[in-house]
Amino acid sequence: MSTHVRARALTALATLCGLAACAHPVSTTLADLCAGYSVVQHVTLVIDTLTPRAGIAAQKLKGTSYPLTINLHNLLTRHRCEDNSGEGSVIGYLPDALTAAVTTRKQVMRWNMEGKVLRVDLNPGVIDNNLNFALPLNGSTGRWSLAKLSGQVGFGRLLRDSTSVR
Numbered sequence: 001m002s003t004h005v006r007a008r009a010l011t012a013l014a015t016l017c018g019l020a021a022c023a024h025p026v027s028t029t030l031a032d033l034c035a036g037y038s039v040v041q042h043v044t045l046v047i048d049t050l051t052p053r054a055g056i057a058a059q060k061l062k063g064t065s066y067p068l069t070i071n072l073h074n075l076l077t078r079h080r081c082e083d084n085s086g087e088g089s090v091i092g093y094l095p096d097a098l099t100a101a102v103t104t105r106k107q108v109m110r111w112n113m114e115g116k117v118l119r120v121d122l123n124p125g126v127i128d129n130n131l132n133f134a135l136p137l138n139g140s141t142g143r144w145s146l147a148k149l150s151g152q153v154g155f156g157r158l159l160r161d162s163t164s165v166r
Helices: 003-020 030-035 057-061
Strands: 038-050 065-073 085-092 109-114 117-121 130-136 142-148 151-160
Antiparallel strands (some): 038 151, 117 130, 142 151
């Protein structure tokens, strides 16, 4: 079994285990967050650009892709989504050039809706190494970006899995 297939199988298993423990109904539609649902999005992160500030080894990653599962929860205002925000987690492998930007155990990934886009901050409250996702509510291709104190060092696409296109 290839590493990619094994990672995808582990991601699916972890998602199922996490969802079994969740009391909220589950959906794959982002807009359902404000209807009291927990939402699961299967995406593929594609590295389109990493600048030299990301490091020499990171330059070799251009064009590679990584399957991820994004779990989103609206815990505070379950049925009204008054503040249009919540928490979540990302399951999957990210390369070293991006892993410094993922939240520590003391932090929880945060999401918020801004108009017709769901924004996800994987490193909230931290000035450096900010990895962010932008997922359009209409299911079109999302974007990710990585910024450091010196500015943006990487960006790319978030391709939706066929089960996460709504």
